[in-house]
Amino acid sequence: MRKLVHFIASTLDGFIAGPDGSDPTGPGGFWTPSEAYVRHLAEEYPETLPGPARAALGVTAVGTHFDTVVEGRGSYAVGLAAGVTDAYPHLRHIVFSRTLTESPDPHVEIVADDPAATVQDLKRGAGKDIWLVGGGALAGALYGEIDRLIVKLSPLTIGTGIPLFGRSAASGPTAWDLTGHTVIDGGAIFLTYDRQPGTPG
Incomplete structure (x- = not known):
């Protein structure tokens, strides 16, 4: 079964964006x-680089981790504000929104249905894993998935900003196993955790 992977940048104090939600x-x-850091992304997770960055860096690799990206309305709005209607044209791109009535881009799917139910359906399908790019509110809604x-x-x-799972995630401890880590020159660390079997969200 496909996995939902929250692949996200975070500060040491657990924030994925500043208070205004900007990138x-x-x-x-x-x-x-x-x-x-950028080189590691290009080599190990090339599909997570936005289209403009891929073009600037000459990255053409399809990638081995994800073939679908899901994000919330607020996260998608960051790209729209920069004039980018589809930051990931090389992936199936799904945006969860109840306020967008039509997609600004023919390759971006707008979904108003329950995110958890939609992701459950995606997991049962064929393909690579599903990348949850953001933002915090959607990560909170998908916490159990x-x-x-x-x-x-x-x-x-x-000091303050948008937390890793927004402000409305389900409460209660969830146990994770550290399954990989990579230290990058400059001080960043890529940490991979898998949810322990049977651990509720």
């Missing part, structure tokens, strides 16, 4: 990733 690695963001966490931990603290 921390985008223009004017608070984190400028190192060259080694996340099978793997890949946290790109930045060597920064910001």
Whole structure:
């Protein structure tokens, strides 16, 4: 069965974006990733690079982890504000929104249905894993469906912002097994955790 993987950058104090929800690695963001960080992404997770970045870096690799990306309306709006209607044209791109009545891009699917039920259907289908790119509210709504966490931990603290699972995730402890880690020059660490079998969300 396909896995839902929350592959996300986070500060040391657990925030995936500043208080305004803006992209921390985008223009004017608070984190400028190192060259080694970008190289690691290009080599190990090329499908997670946005289309414009792939073009600028000459990345053409399809990637081995994901063939589908899901995100919330707020996360999608960050790209729209920059004039990018489909940041991941090389993936099936699904945006969960009850306010967008039609897609700004023919290759982006707008889904108003329950995210958890939709992801459950996706998991039963064929293909590679499903990438949850953000934002925090959607991650909170999908908390019980996340099978793997890949946290790109930045060597920064910001004090306040959007938490890893938003502010409305189900409460209660969830146990995870550390199944991989990679330390990047510049201080970032890629941490991979798999949900322990039988652990509720």
